[in-house]
Amino acid sequence: MNVYTAIKERRSIRCFEKKDIPQDAVERLIDALLWAPSAGNLQSRKFYFVRDAALKQRLGEEALGQRFLAGAPIVIVACADERAVSKYGPRGTGLYCVQDASISIMGMMLAAHELGLGSVWVGAFSEEGVSGVLDLPSWLRPVAIVPVGYPAETPRAPKRVSSREAVLFL
Template sequence: MGEVLKAVKERRSIRSFLKKEIPDDIIKKLIEALIWAPSAGNLQARKFYFVKNKDTKGKLAQAALYQTFIADAPLVIVGCIDKNKIFPRYGQRGVQLYAIQDVATSITNAMLVAHENGLGSCWVGAFREEEVSKILALPKHLRAVVILPVGYPAYVPLAPPRVSINEAVEFVE
């Protein structure tokens, strides 16, 4: 099995973190993973907030429907779309779909690089958007679409079941 597929299969959603800081060299790798992801028209209509401040992480956890594990992570990445970069070229479809796909691809890259470096993460999409915008003082052209707590796992769950290949894939020949 290739290294990338191995990482894809081994990665888990981590909701329990050790109280251990992430070294700067690994943070730089996470940043590279984010910015090297593909994007619609190579517009890179995305921005990422790296949150280490304890109070801010606590507020984000509350805004995320009280998912307290977010506050326990040493790093929380908030992925945002940039409407100003995508709209002129792709209109509403760009804002409502392409830019979100771009952030999703970036976050997936970051999750795999985190795993490769012994870190865990958990995709969080359940949060009150307006509250997150206020907490981070986001300008109007940015929209938060994902919160990603990152840190060293205190616990790694077993793999959840997956649907069968026949259920997930339809070949059209």
């Protein structure tokens, strides 16, 4: 699939078929996560692939009750690794590792779309709660929860602002 097509066609999917994701597709998703750029190539990010039903349920509860999470075969929790990027000081621990995790997720979401999979970035959650569910070490900060699975809905594209509102040519 053409990258531009993937960028335009991808939609947030919140309803999934009860169908597992084959292992080769899971590996493609992992590849997409790993090959994203990162600050100083320190790759200050970690990803938890959650398949366990009880854990997915608890993640949904910590995501302010967004229970649709648990309907996806895999729920990826992307974490910023503050320890891995500490040599860059506060900019590293406060920003770069969050960006490292985020840019990985975007590439993975596009790769998922190409594979016929749907996903959604879930950002509304209790960091403390998610850290507790996954027993995260203190240096990992959960940045995004991303359920992934075969779409059971075809949402319409929400509007975007015009380029005039968002882009300034100087």
